[in-house]
Amino acid sequence: MSPPVIQPSLTLSILNPEQLLHGSEPQHRFAIAGGTIGSQGTWQLHDRQTHILPVHCEIDWHEGHFCIIDHSGKSFMNGSDTGLLSGAFIRLRHNDRLQIGTYQIAIRLFNEDAVRPEHCAAKNPLTALLTTQLCPLQALGTPVTDTLRFLQPVTTAPVDELDPLALLDRAAEARIDPAIARIFGKEAR
Secondary structure (H helix, E strand, C coil): CCCCCCCCCCEEEEECCHHHHCCCEEEEECCCCCEEEECCCCECCCCCCCCCCCCCCCEEECCEEEEEEEECCCCCCCCCCCCCCCCEEHHHHHHHHEECCEEEEEEEEHHHHHCCCHHHHHHCCCHHHCCCCCCHHHCCCCCCCCCHHCCCCCCCCCHHCCHHHHHHHHHHHCCCCCHHHHHHHHCCC
């Protein structure tokens, strides 16, 4: 029997719940089917100043990503003072911030990789250390493995290669015409 297929979802959470009015939920989860946000939307948000429209914006699954489509011109992302372009698909990313009216909203993406431990473990460079059966004191005597290679110092380039003026000089010398180099006494390369 195959494991159940977990569909990606999006959770929006109010970061300033003290602004919530009666009848507004502090968070809402959207599936791939999407939905609307507004005073009469799938996720109903109400504000004192009535800046939130009945269908202020919508959440849609578009080309494999959750997107927001603003219908008000009064929604903002990630602290920008420029409103979202009305009617445009704006891709949402994990930890984005959305502002609708007075509400600050955190965006959390959830997909099947977050559920499967083998996917999480494959992305974690410390997995090899965590899966060994050594006692912590025994681990102190073990040699550094390739898993910890990222902790080793990075080899630096010679100072001449890091100097932008030296790099420009070498590039210019490489393009000098041999006849001109003889006139000025420089050796042609």
